[in-house]
Amino acid sequence: MATIIVVTSGKGGVGKTTTSASVSTGLAKRGFKTAVIDFDVGLRNLDLVMGCERRVVYDFVNVIQNEALLKQALIRDKHCDNLFILPASQTRDKEALSKEGVGRVLDELRDSFDYIVCDSPAGIEQGALMALYFADEAFIVTNPEVSSVRDSDRILGILQARSKRAETGSTPIKEHLLVTRYSPRRVEAGEMLSLKDVQDLLGIPLIGVIPESEVVLQASNSGVPVIHFDQSPSGQAYDDVVARFLGESRPMRFLEPERKNFLRRLFGT
Amino acid sequence: MPRSDTKDTQDLFPAEPHAHESAIELRGSVFTLSVLRIHSNELDVIESQLVKRLSKSPQFFVNAPIVVDLESVRDIPAALDFHRFVVLLRARHLFPVGVQNGSALQYEAAMAAGLAVLKGRAMKEPPAITPLISSQPDPIVSADTEAVSQTQAAPDDRATPASNTKIVQQAIRSGQRVMARNSDLIVLAAVNAGAEIIAEGNIHVYAPLRGRALAGVSGDTQARIFCHQFEAELVAIAGNYRVFDDGPPKELRGKAVQVFLDGEQLIVAPLD
Numbered sequence: 001m002a003t004i005i006v007v008t009s010g011k012g013g014v015g016k017t018t019t020s021a022s023v024s025t026g027l028a029k030r031g032f033k034t035a036v037i038d039f040d041v042g043l044r045n046l047d048l049v050m051g052c053e054r055r056v057v058y059d060f061v062n063v064i065q066n067e068a069l070l071k072q073a074l075i076r077d078k079h080c081d082n083l084f085i086l087p088a089s090q091t092r093d094k095e096a097l098s099k100e101g102v103g104r105v106l107d108e109l110r111d112s113f114d115y116i117v118c119d120s121p122a123g124i125e126q127g128a129l130m131a132l133y134f135a136d137e138a139f140i141v142t143n144p145e146v147s148s149v150r151d152s153d154r155i156l157g158i159l160q161a162r163s164k165r166a167e168t169g170s171t172p173i174k175e176h177l178l179v180t181r182y183s184p185r186r187v188e189a190g191e192m193l194s195l196k197d198v199q200d201l202l203g204i205p206l207i208g209v210i211p212e213s214e215v216v217l218q219a220s221n222s223g224v225p226v227i228h229f230d231q232s233p234s235g236q237a238y239d240d241v242v243a244r245f246l247g248e249s250r251p252m253r254f255l256e257p258e259r260k261n262f263l264r265r266l267f268g269t
Numbered sequence: 270m271p272r273s274d275t276k277d278t279q280d281l282f283p284a285e286p287h288a289h290e291s292a293i294e295l296r297g298s299v300f301t302l303s304v305l306r307i308h309s310n311e312l313d314v315i316e317s318q319l320v321k322r323l324s325k326s327p328q329f330f331v332n333a334p335i336v337v338d339l340e341s342v343r344d345i346p347a348a349l350d351f352h353r354f355v356v357l358l359r360a361r362h363l364f365p366v367g368v369q370n371g372s373a374l375q376y377e378a379a380m381a382a383g384l385a386v387l388k389g390r391a392m393k394e395p396p397a398i399t400p401l402i403s404s405q406p407d408p409i410v411s412a413d414t415e416a417v418s419q420t421q422a423a424p425d426d427r428a429t430p431a432s433n434t435k436i437v438q439q440a441i442r443s444g445q446r447v448m449a450r451n452s453d454l455i456v457l458a459a460v461n462a463g464a465e466i467i468a469e470g471n472i473h474v475y476a477p478l479r480g481r482a483l484a485g486v487s488g489d490t491q492a493r494i495f496c497h498q499f500e501a502e503l504v505a506i507a508g509n510y511r512v513f514d515d516g517p518p519k520e521l522r523g524k525a526v527q528v529f530l531d532g533e534q535l536i537v538a539p540l541d
Contacts, residue, residue: 156440
């Protein structure tokens with residue numbers, strides 16, 4: 001019986017799709033059979049970030065509307081055998097995501113997968129509501145800036161009120177705060193909210209901090225989830241996140257500005 | 270003392286562009302009036318008891334506007350002499366302004382004596398034992414029908430709750446709205462920016478208050494707001510509000526404060 005994880009934020013451009021791609025890859029690399037679903041109907045991106053855009057034949061909406069079988073629409077990831085991508089439709093709109101349809105697809109996936117990662121679109125409309133409705137756990141992706149924190153707060157309120165778990169009165173969705181695009185240098189300069197500020201404002205447990213890095217953009221553009229870049233701080237930070245999610249205890253890293261050492265500074269490298 | 274039911278309608282009459290040119294301005298407002306409840310039609314008896322009662326606190330009722338509650342004497346056939354009654358009250362430095370809960374005949378006589386008829390609710394005796402179910406707080410309502418699920422009711426082992434109080438243990442987040450009707454509201458977690466808490470009674474927040482808090486929304490000017498860590502966007506009591514455009518002033522920010530009304534002025538004062 002799979003655990004359903006929603007990756008959500010309210011605000012756009014904070015790193016939901018990057019996180020969905022890396023977290024699902026991390027889970028699959030550790031041997032869990034994982035599916036990642038793009039709920040951003042009409043603005044699909046996950047297939048690009050996962051590098052499988054040319055292999056999309058059928059999509060999530062086709063399956064919901066019984067135009068294709070689930071196994072026809074699932075795309076096997078090119079790096080991990082355990083990972084499958086269910087792409088969004090680019091030509092439909094988000095109203096195509098009915099509660100019954102999404103529930104049926106998730107039920108079908110639940111039997112044969114360990115984890116189902118739902119990549120939510122921005123906003124609080126139908127797509128976002130459907131992505132979080134069936135969730136067991138939630139990653140709240142937040143940038144260290146006030147508008148992102150405000151939107152995350154809003155989406156937390158919705159998780160706690162309008163998800164299936166809230167409506168049926170069962171155990172609430174387990175919430176994890178993931179702070180992305182964190183730049184310790186800019187925090188030090190007072191240009192960004194500090195980690196403590198974000199935690200104080202949102203008041204949910206922190207699962208990780210992803211440092212701001214050019215590697216993330218390069219990874220997205222090349223269609224390889226950034227967690228594969230195991231030499232880069234952001235790739236390592238995502239690996240920490242997955243490990244912590246699975247119960248491992250790892251200290252937070254990359255919270256201090258990188259200090260160039262004396263020799264490096266001398267030679268200007 | 271019952272409150273008049275008039276809703277504070279100040280904001281229903283926004284100032285017209287030419288408001289300064291008009292000689293009058295009609296506004297709704299809420300007043301607290303003393304109610305004199307009479308259990309007898311005999312003015313001599315009333316007078317002697319009134320003298321006795323007033324002698325206990327002679328200053329308190331000087332020139333106080335008074336509403337006469339007729340409920341107990343409504344069915345007594347003997348007519349009440351309102352003219353004499355008014356004179357009698359005036360002589361004791363009370364200002365009768367109206368009557369309530371009388372019969373049609375009594376109303377007619379009262380109006381002839383220059384008293385207004387107030388359609389206030391009858392002042393009920395406090396209910397003997399409120400059934401526990403009715404002390405259950407309202408569900409949290411919100412602009413988009415969200416409801417925070419874990420609202421805690423007053424503990425069930427209290428057989429006779431002293432008052433209705435709604436207790437919320439969970440953070441109230443942006444976009445959520447919590448309403449406490451006929452009661453105080455106590456919040457034990459943060460009220461975040463963009464959230465709104467509303468109570469007909471007092472509001473207590475034992476955590477950061479970052480959103481909006483409106484106490485005494487049905488016109489209770491005595492209602493107050495208390496909070497542990499003041500960072501509010503807006504506070505209001507009985508319709509008198511104050512916004513904090515650039516955040517609260519430095520001397521209040523993050524402090525424990527109380528908010529109350531002094532006349533028409535809204536005071537935000539540190540609690541220490």
